Amino acid sequence: MPDLPLPLDFRRAVVTGGAGFLGSHLCEALLDAGVEVVCLDSFLTGTPANVAHLMEHPGFHLRRCDITEYVHVPGPVDLVLHFASPASPVDYLKLPLETLKVGATGTWHALGLAKEKQARFVLASTSETYGDPQVHPQPETYWGHVNPVGPRGVYDESKRYAEALTTAYRTTHGVDTAIVRIFNTYGPRMRAADGRAIPTFIRQALAGEPVTVAGDGEQTRSICYVSDLVAGILQLAASGHSGPMNIGNPWELSVKAIAQDVIAAAGSDSPIEFVGRPVDDPQVRRPDTTLARSVLGWEPRVSWADGLARTVQWFRDELAAAAQEEAHSSATTSGTTSRTLDLREPSEAVPPVA
Numbered sequence: 407m408p409d410l411p412l413p414l415d416f417r418r419a420v421v422t423g424g425a426g427f428l429g430s431h432l433c434e435a436l437l438d439a440g441v442e443v444v445c446l447d448s449f450l451t452g453t454p455a456n457v458a459h460l461m462e463h464p465g466f467h468l469r470r471c472d473i474t475e476y477v478h479v480p481g482p483v484d485l486v487l488h489f490a491s492p493a494s495p496v497d498y499l500k501l502p503l504e505t506l507k508v509g510a511t512g513t514w515h516a517l518g519l520a521k522e523k524q525a526r527f528v529l530a531s532t533s534e535t536y537g538d539p540q541v542h543p544q545p546e547t548y549w550g551h552v553n554p555v556g557p558r559g560v561y562d563e564s565k566r567y568a569e570a571l572t573t574a575y576r577t578t579h580g581v582d583t584a585i586v587r588i589f590n591t592y593g594p595r596m597r598a599a600d601g602r603a604i605p606t607f608i609r610q611a612l613a614g615e616p617v618t619v620a621g622d623g624e625q626t627r628s629i630c631y632v633s634d635l636v637a638g639i640l641q642l643a644a645s646g647h648s649g650p651m652n653i654g655n656p657w658e659l660s661v662k663a664i665a666q667d668v669i670a671a672a673g674s675d676s677p678i679e680f681v682g683r684p685v686d687d688p689q690v691r692r693p694d695t696t697l698a699r700s701v702l703g704w705e706p707r708v709s710w711a712d713g714l715a716r717t718v719q720w721f722r723d724e725l726a727a728a729a730q731e732e733a734h735s736s737a738t739t740s741g742t743t744s745r746t747l748d749l750r751e752p753s754e755a756v757p758p759v760a
């Protein structure tokens with residue numbers, strides 16, 4: 407349970423992308439804080455399994471919907487958390503138009519919902535808006551170094567557009583908006599095949615396969631455990647601050663060091679294999695969290711060793727459960743298991759329903 411600003415002064419929240427990795431943890435934390443939750447998700451990159459444990463909760467309502475289509479939520483809403491978007495490089499490179507559309511049309515709809523309900527609105531933006539940064543660490547005042555026509559441009563520009571739109575709704579319509587720039591986050595419910603470094607390394611280490619590190623592995627990342635991130639986001643929501651605000655762990659380590667730590671935490675003897683570096687892969691990444699510290703008093707609390715141990719244990723449990731299900735031939739008719747550990751590539755994911 408994250409360290410929340412309790413009691414949260416919200417009664418009913420809408421979480422778009424609520425069946426995704428971060429969204430599902432947000433839904434859980436909101437329910438724990440006594441807030442009713444309407445979770446809207448198309449299951450494009452998320453899965454109902456991520457929120458299966460919340461289905462019995464009387465305050466939880468899951469609705470399959472594509473936020474880029476017309477969206478109506480009956481009843482009062484006083485908080486909209488707009489988290490719907492493919493987020494991992496593997497996902498947004500396979501889903502470039504969907505990524506741009508959810509950042510553009512999806513954000514129009516989510517903001518329209520907040521305006522109609524007079525609700526507080528929080529946009530999940532990203533450190534990717536800084537691109538391959540030339541300022542280090544990155545403060546919110548840095549405008550970024552983004553290649554709009556490179557492969558990552560679909561994600562980066564989708565979020566930059568969403569930030570501009572959010573700002574325009576604030577200035578034009580007076581909607582009470584906030585923008586959070588999320589830095590790399592990890593934890594339980596990441597998809598093993600989503601292409602992000604930590605779940606990929608864990609999957610490879612647990613399988614005894616080579617752990618594939620891009621380039622020479624000297625590029626850095628700053629990684630935040632999910633419960634810390636969720637606490638920061640909900641504190642921002644409760645604060646009334648407009649952002650943009652960086653939320654992430656300022657502790658920076660090389661990708662090679664991450665791989666070595668994962669191998670050790672998994673008790674594996676996997677070798678490290680150096681592979682080609684993706685186009686426009688950022689060389690460094692570290693949030694300047696001065697604003698979050700001064701406005702919210704927020705700081706990450708979970709150590710890398712502790713967060714990694716919890717995440718490795720979760721993947722281990724999921725793999726064991728999936729193997730057990732397989733052995734008992736209880737796979738679903740589509741050939742995938744009902745477990746959260748989702749090894750599907752995005753192209754095989756459940757398509758959105760209009």
Ligand code: NAD
Nearest residue numbers: 423425426427428448449450451452473490491493588591
């Ligand atoms: P995720 O892929 O696990 O979750 C995204 C969710 O959005 C999925 O459940 C997906 O099905 C849903 N979705 C996508 N398009 C939709 C649409 N059109 N309508 C309704 N639902 C839709 O990714 P995540 O890591 O949980 O990321 C959540 C948000 O946080 C994203 O907006 C992402 O850009 C942002 N973010 C995440 C990180 C991170 O480290 N995880 C870092 C920066 C920003």
